[in-house]
Amino acid sequence: MKKIVVVSCEDEIKKYFSSLENNYICEVIPFNYEQSHVFENLLSDDEALIILSIRKWEVFKSFLDNNRMRINGTIVIAGVSTELDQKVVKDLCKVDRFIKGVINTDLDIELNYPWFNLLVNPTFSGIDQDELEVVGANIDTIVSSAIVELERLKTIHEKLVPIREEKFKGLSAISKFGAGESAGGEFFDVLSNDKEVLMLVARSRSYLVSSMIMGQFDELRSVQNFNNDKITEYIENVQNEIAQAKLKEEKRKLDLLFVRIDLKTMKGQVWRSGGSLLLNDGKVVTEESFTLNRSSKLMVLSSGLLENSPGKEALISTAVEKKSETSREILNEVFYTLRNEKKGMFFSHDATMLVFEVDKNAILQI
Secondary structure, eight states, rough: OOEEEEEESSSSHHHHGGGGTTTEEEEEEEEEEEGGGGGHHHHHTTTTTEEOOOSOOOHHHHHHHHHHHTTTEEEEEEEEEHHSSSSHHHHHHHHHEEEEEEEEETTTTTGGGHHHHTTTSSSOOOOHHHHHHHHHHHHHHHHHHHHHHHHHHHHHHHHHHEEEEEEEEEEEEEEEHHHHHHHHEEEEEEEEEESSSEEEEEEEESSSHHHHHHHHHHHHHOOOOOOOHHHHHHHHHHHHHHSSSOOOGGGOOEEEEEEEEEEETOOOEEEESSEEEEETEEEEESSEEEOOOOOEEEEEHHHHHHSTTOOOHHHHHHHTTTTOOOOOHHHHHHHHHHHHOSSSSSBOOOEEEEEEEOTTTOOOOO
């Protein structure tokens, strides 16, 4: 399925291109320029169509200059007539051979369908059979070399950047992520202030839903307190945005896990939908609240991780058996178990695991 990546400043062209999914075999994936670091894999996809808004010229130009050599897909710029009718735009189109087209969003989307007939569903003239066989042999050689190189890079990556570590007042967090083959994927982040820590683990089955999760979560970064109302509002906003989107039913599924920990009392609250799991010192957390003691470990196993082989029970058993080990050793053992069952280069599903550990000398308010 063709991926159409729509990058804008404030979702100004998101709605315009969303209807393409009704007319082409494609997935429209919108996100804002400041979120681009999260979607680097889409930018590097040589089959993707990358549509860039020029609403804010400096933002667009900075993004293009910084990512030009990372983008392997087809680049098209988009804007209204007044935005396109500028000397800087014309000069760019004249000299920049990376840009393959211009779309005027003042026109009805149907008038731009000829573009998408070419870019999304291209047709090819006949090719001589002998030429086709030579091309096929060359592609096989390139693919074989690419697979070997990818394996080498993955091994180096796991050695160099296997784990993310963060430190808070009286609490530490360590996490690991493994990429899967399924669409959508998992996203996690940890926010904090002097009083509390807020963790989100989210899983979607669509890049569009992933973009919605990211967009709404960015707004939480600016709040002073992660109170119940803010988190409930976030969940409702995401659910409403998904409900209004033109998505197939199977693409609407969303797993969300919020955990908030008070750094003074080490008491936690949980908001959960989906199959993610919490283990407090090896015991499954089933309630909406929990308490951590000094040296306690809270393990977070994502729903994607638990759906990988060898399965939920085996992975939980591995984590519980290693609960007395260091947080790093627990992560390594669980991911070692996953890798032993892996049949291809990637897991079947994205896999995320975090371990929060209370300092043994933490001062806790009773």
